[in-house]
Amino acid sequence: MxxxxxxxxxxxxxxxxxxxxxxxxxxxxxxxxxxxxxxxLEWPSLTVQWLPPSCKQQQDIIKDDDIDHPNTQMVILGTHTSDNEPNYLILAEVQLHDGTEDEDGDGDVKRPQDKMKP
The missing domain is CATH 1.20.5 (Single alpha-helices involved in coiled-coils or other helix-helix interfaces)
Structure with missing residues (x-):
């Protein structure tokens, strides 16, 4: 070669x-x-950090491993404001997609609330 x-x-x-x-x-x-x-957000966010799961979240994931539930993650967002406004941190909870495809085969992945029947 x-x-x-x-x-x-x-x-x-x-x-x-x-x-x-x-x-x-x-x-x-x-x-x-x-x-x-x-x-x-009202102001741009220059800081975004995903937090590791808490001990309770890890225990819930292990305990409920066979149950269909959303993957919830915590994230911190930090604002970048003008000098006239105070900066602040936002602690947000984000539900992530579980990775399953929609059954109708259209290629679109549906959110859990989209799959609910009235």
């Missing part, structure tokens, strides 16, 4: 990784934009 062959295979691996990341992004985009649009 020459250096050129090795370089090409490395380029192919890099391209493959980019394609996989793009597919993952494309799959999760509806959830990301739903969150951004429906949770607008």
């Amino acid at each position: 020459t250096k050129e062959d090795h370089g090409e295979s490395r380029d192919e691996m890099g391209e493959r990784m980019v394609n996989e990341e793009y597919k993952l992004w494309k799959k999760n985009t509806p959830f990301l934009y739903d969150l951004v649009i429906t949770h607008a």
Whole structure:
């Protein structure tokens, strides 16, 4: 194998990784934009940090492993205001998608409330 062959295979691996990341992004985009649009903040947030699950959350996940429940995560958002307004932190609880596909096969992943029947 020459250096050129090795370089090409490395380029192919890099391209493959980019394609996989793009597919993952494309799959999760509806959830990301739903969150951004429906949770607008008055000021931009320069700080976003996901918090690890608390001991109680970990126990609940282990105890209820066979029960269908949303994956809830905690996140901290820090504002960046003008000098006339105080900065503040927002502690938010976010329900994430459970990863299951919709049964009708249209490719759209539905939220739990979308699956409820009246």
